Amino acid sequence: EVQLVESGGGLVQPGGSLRLSCAASGFTFSNYEANWVRQAPGQGLEWVSYITTSGSSTYYADSVKGRFTISRDNAKNSLYLQLNSLRAEDTAVYFCARDGYHYYAFDIWGQGTMVTVSS
Amino acid sequence: EIVMTQSPATLSVSPGETATLSCRASQGVRSNLGWYQQKPGQAPRLLIYGVSTRATGIPARFSGSGSGTEFTLTISSLQSEDFAVYYCQQYNNWPRTFGQGTKVEIK
Numbered sequence: 750e751v752q753l754v755e756s757g758g759g760l761v762q763p764g765g766s767l768r769l770s771c772a773a774s775g776f777t778f779s780n781y782e783a784n785w786v787r788q789a790p791g792q793g794l795e796w797v798s799y800i801t802t803s804g805s806s807t808y809y810a811d812s813v814k815g816r817f818t819i820s821r822d823n824a825k826n827s828l829y830l831q832l833n834s835l836r837a838e839d840t841a842v843y844f845c846a847r848d849g850y851h852y853y854a855f856d857i858w859g860q861g862t863m864v865t866v867s868s
Numbered sequence: 869e870i871v872m873t874q875s876p877a878t879l880s881v882s883p884g885e886t887a888t889l890s891c892r893a894s895q896g897v898r899s900n901l902g903w904y905q906q907k908p909g910q911a912p913r914l915l916i917y918g919v920s921t922r923a924t925g926i927p928a929r930f931s932g933s934g935s936g937t938e939f940t941l942t943i944s945s946l947q948s949e950d951f952a953v954y955y956c957q958q959y960n961n962w963p964r965t966f967g968q969g970t971k972v973e974i975k
Binding site: 784786793794795796799808809810811844849852853854855856858859860861 | 869900902904906910911912913914917918921923924955957959962963964965966967968969
């Protein structure tokens with residue numbers, strides 16, 4: 750079964766850090782670009798970051814640029830998001846999502862992991 | 869940044885009827901437009917990519933159309949499982965942006 754499973758969410762204080770992981774299975778992870786998307790409570794979807802298959806290129810939303818870092822380990826079939834200098838407005842469910850093969854809509858999503866930034 | 873504007877915010881439809889959802893981009897996105905369905909407590913699911921191509925396993929009652937800056941998702945003969953929030957997304961430019969969503973509710 751093609752699957753993405755996130756982990757690493759939790760409660761963190763403002764200014765703190767967290768590392769999210771996304772484990773891929775059921776497909777050749779190294780063949781697909783990947784993304785992180787977040788959804789604040791009761792709100793819509795916000796794209797956060799993207800990484801190419803090799804990890805050589807990355808893109809970020811302005812709201813997280815300089816604070817978040819996306820990375821991947823193809824040998825471990827894993828995607829990561831390092832969250833630093835966290836703010837209350839970063840509170841959200843974080844989803845990892847796969848780009849479709851030869852198209853760039855997000856065809857596979859994980860179930861999400863909740864990040865809460867609060868003192 | 870390309871702003872995606874969806875209308876209406878909420879659509880009340882009776883089962884068996886047709887729902888028409890609109891999405892407007894602040895600038896042209898060519899064919900790089902997708903639609904997603906999200907139910908409460910679940911991850912989004914890809915319905916349509918490339919404006920009009922249904923994703924794997926998506927029923928034929930879902931159809932997408934449009935070009936340039938104006939796009940439409942049509943859901944024919946609404947089933948109970950179709951009541952959800954729908955998002956459009958452009959992936960033509962960085963940052964990739966979503967619309968704010970249209971909630972399709974039971975009338």
